[in-house]
Amino acid sequence: MQADRYKVHDIEAVIDRLQVVEDRKERLSTSLQTALKMGNGLVLVAKNDDHEAFPYSKHLMDAETGLSYEEPSPNAFSFNSPYGMCPTCTGLGYVNKVDMEKVIPDDTKSINEQGIVPFGEVRDNWMFQQIRAVAKKYKFSFTTPVKAISKEALDVLLHGSKEEQFKMQVNGNNYEFAFEGLVNLLDRWYNDTSSEKIRQWAEEFMTVDTCNTCQGARLKTESLHFKIAEKILQNFLIWIWGH
Ligand SMILES: [Zn+2]
Numbered sequence: 001m002q003a004d005r006y007k008v009h010d011i012e013a014v015i016d017r018l019q020v021v022e023d024r025k026e027r028l029s030t031s032l033q034t035a036l037k038m039g040n041g042l043v044l045v046a047k048n049d050d051h052e053a054f055p056y057s058k059h060l061m062d063a064e065t066g067l068s069y070e071e072p073s074p075n076a077f078s079f080n081s082p083y084g085m086c087p088t089c090t091g092l093g094y095v096n097k098v099d100m101e102k103v104i105p106d107d108t109k110s111i112n113e114q115g116i117v118p119f120g121e122v123r124d125n126w127m128f129q130q131i132r133a134v135a136k137k138y139k140f141s142f143t144t145p146v147k148a149i150s151k152e153a154l155d156v157l158l159h160g161s162k163e164e165q166f167k168m169q170v171n172g173n174n175y176e177f178a179f180e181g182l183v184n185l186l187d188r189w190y191n192d193t194s195s196e197k198i199r200q201w202a203e204e205f206m207t208v209d210t211c212n213t214c215q216g217a218r219l220k221t222e223s224l225h226f227k228i229a230e231k232i233l234q235n236f237l238i239w240i241w242g243h
Contacts, residue, residue, distance in 0.1 A: 012044065013038060015031050015034050015035040015038065016028075016031035016034075016035075017048070018031070019048075036058055041057055041058035041059050042055065042056070042057050042058075042059075043055075043056050043057075044056075060072075069222050069225070070222070072226060076219075076220075076222070076223045076226075077219065077223055077226070077233045079091035079092075079093070079218035079219055084219050084220060084223050085218065085219065085220060086211060086213050086214035086217070086218055086219055086220050086221075087213070087220060088211055088212070088213035088214065089211035089213065089214065089218070091218050091219075092211070092218065093210070093211055093214065093216040093217065093218040094208050094209060094210055094211055094216065095208075095209055095210075095211050095212075096190060096203060096206040096207070096208060096209075097206060097207060097208075097209045098182075098183045098186050098187065098205055098206055099205060099206055099207035100158075102117070102204065102205045102206070102207070103116060103117055103118060103158070103182065103183075103186075103205050104116055104117070104146055105117065107145065107146040107147035108145050108146075108147060109145060109146060110141075110142060110143045110144055110145050110146065111131070111135075111142040111143075111144075111146070112142045112143050115145065115146040116146060116157065116182065117205070118182055118185075118186060118202075118205050119131065119182065122142060126170075129168055129170060130166070130168065130177065130179055131157070131179075132168070133166040133167060133168040133177075134153065134156055134157060134161075134166055134179055135153075137165070137166060138150060138152065138153035138156070140153060156179055156181065157179070157181065157182060158181055158182050158183050159181040159183055159184070160178065160179050160180050160181025160183075160184050161178045161179045161181075162178065163178055164176045164177055164178045165178065166178070166179060186202045186205055186206070187202075189201070189202040190202035190203060190206060217232055219232065
């Protein structure tokens with residue numbers, strides 16, 4: 001059979017056609033085993049009349065959606081292990097989130113008066129050149145009290161712009177840029193482990209909150225899908241395995 005080598009193919013092979021009756025049990029069993037072997041644990045059973053196919057799998061996977069699970073191991077139920085921990089909070093169950101009360105403690109102050117605290121004192125640097133371009137586009141100034149800056153503009157300052165919608169000129173060169181947003185900057189600086197000083201500074205504007213990915217359960221999503229009597233298996237199987 002010729003198959004285009006640059007395309008991904010689903011190749012199905014018919015292993016057997018048979019009527020399911022009592023005295024063909026042996027043949028049915030052998031054919032299924034052959035099919036599972038050829039299909040690496042996946043088999044389709046099709047009806048003879050309308051060819052409607054039903055997928056079955058030997059693996060821990062949903063044959064319809066393709067969502068698969070690794071074989072459960074003790075590590076998968078430990079939030080201390082990279083195999084089990086929630087990747088968002090690294091198994092802590094909580095995350096540090098930017099706290100707006102700490103970022104803008106007094107919204108009657110302007111950017112010049114450090115109304116948006118993490119921006120700090122106005123300087124002539126790259127970041128303030130960007131903030132100036134945002135201010136120009138949204139028609140506010142560095143003396144506008146933060147509470148008088150439009151919701152749309154404040155949202156860009158805090159959460160960033162999706163597209164490169166701002167223009168600025170630096171040393172005669174034109175730049176078009178997307179503003180990263182203060183919250184994203186703080187998150188990035190906080191998670192940047194290369195400088196403990198920067199991390200500690202960013203942490204001043206953060207507050208502890210339950211992890212949204214695992215809802216505080218500390219395990220990765222796949223592990224949380226394993227349940228006994230509707231209970232998740234957080235560090236529980238380790239105990240069984242260990243005793
Ligand atoms: Zn989590």
